[in-house]
Amino acid sequence: MAIPDPVTRGASGFNWLTVAKLFVPSALGILIFFIPVTLGGRNTILLDHMVTGARELLGGAAGLYALTLIVAGAAYPLWKGTWRRSLTDRIFTVLKLAGVAVAIMAMTGWGPGLLHEPDMLPFLFNRLVIPVGLIVPIGAVFLALLISYGLLELIGVLLQPVMRPIWRTPGRSAIDAVASFVGSYSIGLLITNRVYQAGQYSAREAAIIATGFSTVSATFMIIVARTLDLMSVWNLYFWLTLAITFAVTAVTVRLPPLSQMNNERSDGEPEAMPGKRLNTAWKAGLAVAAQAPGLHRSVALNVREGLLMAISILPSIMSVGLLGLLAAKYTPLFEWLGLLFYPFVAIWGLEDGMALAQASAAGLAEMFLPALLMAEAEFVARFAAGVVSVSAVLFFSASIPCILATSIPLSVGRIVVVWFIRVALSLMLAVPAGFLAQALSGA
Numbered sequence: 001m002a003i004p005d006p007v008t009r010g011a012s013g014f015n016w017l018t019v020a021k022l023f024v025p026s027a028l029g030i031l032i033f034f035i036p037v038t039l040g041g042r043n044t045i046l047l048d049h050m051v052t053g054a055r056e057l058l059g060g061a062a063g064l065y066a067l068t069l070i071v072a073g074a075a076y077p078l079w080k081g082t083w084r085r086s087l088t089d090r091i092f093t094v095l096k097l098a099g100v101a102v103a104i105m106a107m108t109g110w111g112p113g114l115l116h117e118p119d120m121l122p123f124l125f126n127r128l129v130i131p132v133g134l135i136v137p138i139g140a141v142f143l144a145l146l147i148s149y150g151l152l153e154l155i156g157v158l159l160q161p162v163m164r165p166i167w168r169t170p171g172r173s174a175i176d177a178v179a180s181f182v183g184s185y186s187i188g189l190l191i192t193n194r195v196y197q198a199g200q201y202s203a204r205e206a207a208i209i210a211t212g213f214s215t216v217s218a219t220f221m222i223i224v225a226r227t228l229d230l231m232s233v234w235n236l237y238f239w240l241t242l243a244i245t246f247a248v249t250a251v252t253v254r255l256p257p258l259s260q261m262n263n264e265r266s267d268g269e270p271e272a273m274p275g276k277r278l279n280t281a282w283k284a285g286l287a288v289a290a291q292a293p294g295l296h297r298s299v300a301l302n303v304r305e306g307l308l309m310a311i312s313i314l315p316s317i318m319s320v321g322l323l324g325l326l327a328a329k330y331t332p333l334f335e336w337l338g339l340l341f342y343p344f345v346a347i348w349g350l351e352d353g354m355a356l357a358q359a360s361a362a363g364l365a366e367m368f369l370p371a372l373l374m375a376e377a378e379f380v381a382r383f384a385a386g387v388v389s390v391s392a393v394l395f396f397s398a399s400i401p402c403i404l405a406t407s408i409p410l411s412v413g414r415i416v417v418v419w420f421i422r423v424a425l426s427l428m429l430a431v432p433a434g435f436l437a438q439a440l441s442g443a
Helices: 014-033 046-058 063-080 087-108 121-147 151-167 173-182 185-197 203-212 217-228 231-252 277-291 295-330 334-345 353-362 369-373 378-392 399-404 412-441
Strands: 036-039 042-045
Touching: 014 046, 014 121, 014 151, 014 173, 014 277, 036 046, 036 185, 042 046, 046 063, 046 121, 063 087, 063 121, 063 277, 063 295, 087 295, 087 399, 121 151, 121 185, 121 295, 121 378, 151 173, 151 231, 151 334, 173 185, 173 203, 173 217, 185 203, 185 217, 185 295, 185 399, 203 231, 217 231, 231 378, 231 412, 277 369, 295 334, 295 399, 334 353, 334 412, 353 369, 353 378, 353 412, 369 378, 378 412
Parallel strands: none
Antiparallel strands: 036 042
């Protein structure tokens, strides 16, 4: 790919306005999405502080705000006629309409008592729906700073030697991975979808990123670690989970169905000449900065995409998430599914192996379920459950509806196959990681 030289040579040698367009918005984006800041006794990224502030500002109206988005999300496929496109669209349209009824029950307390137990509707609505409903639109406002002014291109060329051989994705996908891990999988998917729509990712690359990098944030990992009483080994848990998550992704990209997806793109990253990687990266970033639209146009586009994603996700979280939680609590479905995973645990001779396999299967409904189900297990099983909760990446209460709300051509069937492979591989790595953590910590 030829790179136009955006640097206008003049008396001073550089067009400093173009340089500023590359670095100022990008630096602000990095500050907002990636740098933890302590405010009010909480140490987290600025975007998370903004979401917390918005929720406090809304107070009791936060629920009404979320309900408004859910109603809009249920009405949107009917208004646009997209419910006619396929059987999957028709099923999810019905589920979105059901999500409206479920959200009303969550707000009013109406309905069977079992739905209002703390781990049912209150969990879904307060711990998932409201935060996601806030973080996606607010994050979209600042997303333009990260993706529209050359940072993706500059980082992408620099990281090609790492990302392409290991994960078969462009270097720019490192931004998506970090955004998911320190911010939110919904923000990571928003970035992925925007870049895919621009033709800069192939279908296969976008699918790899969506199913392999868009995991829960580090802040949610803290909740998992606290539930499983792993905070005493937090650093071991954090780094081993990170390593296992991306090691599993390196394997899944080489297996069907991901390996068989279309890999054509219209606007790939420039390939650097030997010894000229930094120069190529610099020119690629400046080329985009020079042609970038005004900030107001970029923000407006990303806010629109963010709102569309939010209204697409929230109704599905309510209905699909509730079905999954009910199935996990009141049916043997995940116990049966867990039998398929038991061989991947049994090879390690773990005492709580069957319980771990069944809890890991329940993660398909909601990523937090393995932690809830294994909270009283012995150390290695608890550690492994905490790893699998994160490294599985895919679950029906949130991340799968997020993916289905994008333009990435992934069907429910393909997603479930990828999930199964991820959980099986994660269990094979997480159990020995638990033994290692036990040995190193003396737990």
